[in-house]
Amino acid sequence: MDVGLSSSDERLDQKDADKQKKKRDIAKDVKEKDADKQKKKRDIAKDVKEKFSFLRLHGDPSPGSGKEPKPSRPNAGAVRSWSTSLDALLHDKNGLKLFKEFLASEFSEENLEFWIACEEYKGIEQSKLVAQAQKIYTDFVAIQAPREINLDSQTRELTAAKMVKPDHQTFDLAQKRIQSLMEKDSYPRFLRSDVYHRLAAQFKISLPPT
Secondary structure (H helix, E strand, O other), rough: OOOOOHHHHHHHHHHHHHHHHHHHHHHHHHHHHHHHHHHHHHHHHHHHHHHHHOOOOOOOOOOOOOOOOOOOOOOHHHHHHHOHHHHHHHHOOOHOOOOOOOHHOOOOOHHHHHHHHHHHEEEEEEEHHHHHHHHHHHHHHHOOOOOOOOOHHHEEEEHHHHOOOOOOOOHHHHHHHHHHHHHHHHHHHHHOOOOHHHHHHHHHHHHHHO
């Protein structure tokens, strides 16, 4: 004699089926997100590779060809100097560009962007100081800023106090703190990066161990 499922059993079966479906949906969602993440990484790697193309070296122009090397291309001395100090890297146009693209590939370019903004700020006209200071502070220094930088509370408070009457030195302390952070963290990663080592190899430069 067959005994049909009770309404209670049917509810349990339906509940179990719903649970299994939810698990499958979650697994599918995780898989799709992971695929998107991997695609994004590949796209970023491709984009960085294309942006780094300005550093690819071609053969030296032959004598009498009348062709000059492109002025934007770094030379061996410059590439070697980048490994001597972060300051040397930051104050070389090609080095700064390469470093910025490297950090962008790691989604960690806000510190360098702040440093660049501070350098530009030092040279702007007096009449534009207040507006530009407010923009830099709002973008980078304020708590929960869109591109908030990692400052200690004391430096952040001192910088905020200087915003009452901004001058060309308003962000000097914060900039020094951020440069020190980059020197300890992102700069060593850059020196170990494949892109820098490939470039050094093209010039047959032996890099010091990092």
